[in-house]
Amino acid sequence: MQTALRTPEKADYKAIVAWISDKKACSRWAGPSVPFPFAAANLPELLAVEGCSSYCLSDSDNRCVGFGQFWPGKQGAVHIGRIIVSPEVRGSGAGRLLCEKLIAKAREATGASTVTLRVYRDNPAARSLYSSLGFSVIESESTDDLLFISTTVNRSRKAGA
Template structure:
């Protein structure tokens, strides 16, 4: 059965296998994450205990992961560390992940949702644009485009 659940510590071992390089890790989670990834370290570094973190699974197989991070006294929530299993990309799971996280942020008082995307990741940029996200500032020196969605 496919369904959403709170992320678990054990998800980090699977997630670590989806990220193939230090550069990919920095694009996914920011420059403060360390390589090589150790699941316990990763759980701590992404602050999974504090931030609402969710996983999508199908019959025990992890398919997607994402987090919410509060900004601006909880009126703005940030979608972060979004990832879909490499062998399941192109199957609308990124869309499902974003919509699920947005739905979780609304009862928390969100009036705006933000995210960051690698400007060269055109499939992700197109997905976020389809969901209504707009550019929210210039691309930074790391090639990251901030985007925002007004609710």
Template structure:
């Protein structure tokens, strides 16, 4: 039996693997953001997403390799913001998105112990992701004023529930 995936700091090589999961420019921009250069190279992607205020994480295990990627940043001095969450297409539907999100929430609290909640953006047509985020305590907070994506937030009391979500 393979050990469960664990979260670790990401490297440019991890971002390159995640890039391979979004082969079309539209999919890449939906995942990595509208300012991402397309077509992207592994080097340009890492430059575009690796900001001083953002910590990138890889989610994987020796038995499966890299199965997910995500980032955490401090938003508005209040929120642990989860960003660029993605699970390998070959590993979707196995509960790894939930495990990745809960691991990112734990890291957000470790990195920014003064947060009062979590936030993230999601496209309104990404129904599977929205259902997952709602099950983790996130609620809709309206549309982004410039991009066609929805802000979701969860209060910090969601944190005790995250320990129950790891497979």
């Protein structure tokens, strides 16, 4: 799959809205502060986090097939979140490509060598992906529902290459 990571456009937010089917899916993806339903035009503001950068994974036709963000994390780390892939491409490796490219972009933008994220304990597909990307669970930062995971990216390794 030929993909690129780019800044989201207005049409991308319309696509993302279609991927969120209900209140529970919205909360699991964006957190409890984002109301459901929401208008695509309001999504950039609803997803705003201080220091946050948002990106779309686009396919060879420039269609948004994935979305993710990163922002400054604890102790100099960069935190990635709100990762979502279009239902049409799930299982095709798009999630891996999105994560690899997002991690590389986050490291490039911030200089951080540590990347963190949260994943639901009951999401085995995402947990498997993150584990294969080198993330490890930090139980002391985790909750009953969410795992806090972290990886230290070797500066000589090119993530997403």
